[in-house]
Amino acid sequence: MVVKDGRTxxxxxxxxxxxxxxxxxxxxxxxxxxxxxxxxxxxxQMGMSGPALYRYFAxxxxxxxELIRDAYGSLADAFRAAAxxxxxxxxxxxxLRAWALDDPQRYFLVYGTPxxxxxxxxxxxxxxxxxxxxLLDAVRIPDGPAADAGxxxxxxAHLAEHRRWAGDHPADPAALRRALSFWTRLHGVLxxxxxxxxxxxxxxxxxxxxxxxxxLAPPRATPAPHR
Amino acid sequence: MVVKDGRTxxxxxxxxxxxxxxxxxxxxxxxxxxxxxxxxxxxxQMGMSGPALYRYFAxxxxxxxELIRDAYGSLADAFRAAAxxxxxxxxxxxxLRAWALDDPQRYFLVYGTPxxxxxxxxxxxxxxxxxxxxLLDAVRIPDGPAADAGxxxxxxAHLAEHRRWAGDHPADPAALRRALSFWTRLHGVLxxxxxxxxxxxxxxxxxxxxxxxxxLAPPRATPAPHR
DNA sequence: TGTACATCAGTGAACGCGCGTTCACTGATGTAC
DNA sequence: TGTACATCAGTGAACGCGCGTTCACTGATGTAC
Numbered sequence: 309m310v311v312k313d314g315r316t317x318x319x320x321x322x323x324x325x326x327x328x329x330x331x332x333x334x335x336x337x338x339x340x341x342x343x344x345x346x347x348x349x350x351x352x353q354m355g356m357s358g359p360a361l362y363r364y365f366a367x368x369x370x371x372x373x374e375l376i377r378d379a380y381g382s383l384a385d386a387f388r389a390a391a392x393x394x395x396x397x398x399x400x401x402x403x404l405r406a407w408a409l410d411d412p413q414r415y416f417l418v419y420g421t422p423x424x425x426x427x428x429x430x431x432x433x434x435x436x437x438x439x440x441x442x443l444l445d446a447v448r449i450p451d452g453p454a455a456d457a458g459x460x461x462x463x464x465a466h467l468a469e470h471r472r473w474a475g476d477h478p479a480d481p482a483a484l485r486r487a488l489s490f491w492t493r494l495h496g497v498l499x500x501x502x503x504x505x506x507x508x509x510x511x512x513x514x515x516x517x518x519x520x521x522x523x524l525a526p527p528r529a530t531p532a533p534h535r
Numbered sequence: 536m537v538v539k540d541g542r543t544x545x546x547x548x549x550x551x552x553x554x555x556x557x558x559x560x561x562x563x564x565x566x567x568x569x570x571x572x573x574x575x576x577x578x579x580q581m582g583m584s585g586p587a588l589y590r591y592f593a594x595x596x597x598x599x600x601e602l603i604r605d606a607y608g609s610l611a612d613a614f615r616a617a618a619x620x621x622x623x624x625x626x627x628x629x630x631l632r633a634w635a636l637d638d639p640q641r642y643f644l645v646y647g648t649p650x651x652x653x654x655x656x657x658x659x660x661x662x663x664x665x666x667x668x669x670l671l672d673a674v675r676i677p678d679g680p681a682a683d684a685g686x687x688x689x690x691x692a693h694l695a696e697h698r699r700w701a702g703d704h705p706a707d708p709a710a711l712r713r714a715l716s717f718w719t720r721l722h723g724v725l726x727x728x729x730x731x732x733x734x735x736x737x738x739x740x741x742x743x744x745x746x747x748x749x750x751l752a753p754p755r756a757t758p759a760p761h762r
Numbered sequence: 763t764g765t766a767c768a769t770c771a772g773t774g775a776a777c778g779c780g781c782g783t784t785c786a787c788t789g790a791t792g793t794a795c
Numbered sequence: 796t797g798t799a800c801a802t803c804a805g806t807g808a809a810c811g812c813g814c815g816t817t818c819a820c821t822g823a824t825g826t827a828c
Contacts, residue, residue, distance in 0.1 A: 545802090545803080545804090548804090549804090552804090583804095583805070583806090584805070584806055584807070586805080586806075586807085587804070587805050587806075590803080590804060590805075591804095
């Protein structure tokens, strides 16, 4: 039996159960961290026996890898959506922050402490470079006088020579540098904030984030609304 | 029996064994991450039975907390040593990077993914604010024309009103901002680098780090050598 | 439409493991008189 | 100096637990003729 969308009921059921397993896994990670993820606990929560999960995932590792993949994917989606609606660097920065705050453990899945032995599968690194591609596209658009306009220090020279990424993208070293600074500075604020290193300091990390963003990309006269 | 330094042989032995336990724990964390730390494995490695460790630590949690405390302490020491030998912001940045690269897992113990339930004990947060105090001292010294000299945006205003940290330190909002930017930007590069997010990009993170540092603190004519 | 067969989700028992932690104990080291 | 006692490091057995994973199976759902 095949229904309109070309998928049998069994297939639909499968993806549905897979989705619920991942949902429960995310809840568990949010509560006790990625290291506290337990297949048996997920099964119990769903009212099934432990071994049943092996119909849907080859094992614990595959489930975690899938969650990491999804996390990367959701950031890429958020970035692409922002870019598609005409967002400039400011908009991308806001999208990054919104994505991070929306689910801190998802953020840590991607940018948190790596487990020493683990190597991300190829498609994950592919998604990562897609994210950088969106950023490089946005950074190319001149949106006002950049604070570092015209600067050509040792980093620019180094990038011009040694970068092995962003293959078919413009080689303007100043743009590459702006993209990298965007990335590192915003992650600097975000990771410290989400890890709680600003608690007790009394100021709002959002303001600090906004100030860093301002330095990187002074907003245009008319900031782009969506579409 | 009491020897010259006022400590009995038993006390000396105790601290020695404690030190070895922590050393083995660090090795284990370096190999398999903090979540892979096992008391029994440490004991076996030291040629003792598992329960013996309970003479030295109340349990696994206390051992981990102690390691985190040590990690904070070693950064504070590195910072204080740099400051004492006359280092400017540039020197502090170099000290931070050296400390981080020397033992990445130690870095993650402090700045890595927090485990959701955990709350750092008071003395750890005390050390954290000592680190910030050293930074604030260094940032006060004018070491050349800062890129953001005279800037007084919304962040400066916000800090002037809302900061609840660095109690008896100068309230100059520009200095506070410089300290915060120093902190977030350098950690941005470091955390992404140590988590491996630059691998495959072909450039040297050290150059990027140096460039960010340059922006924050243009070196004086004669950079301060140690002492 | 009904029957025979194939697919596949889920179960329950079991395996082996390592974990943190407790407990009563032995034996060596140090202390007091 | 020798003897009686106290301190304390370390042992071995045991407890209870939850983990990931395998296996042979039952029973429901779907497919082919």
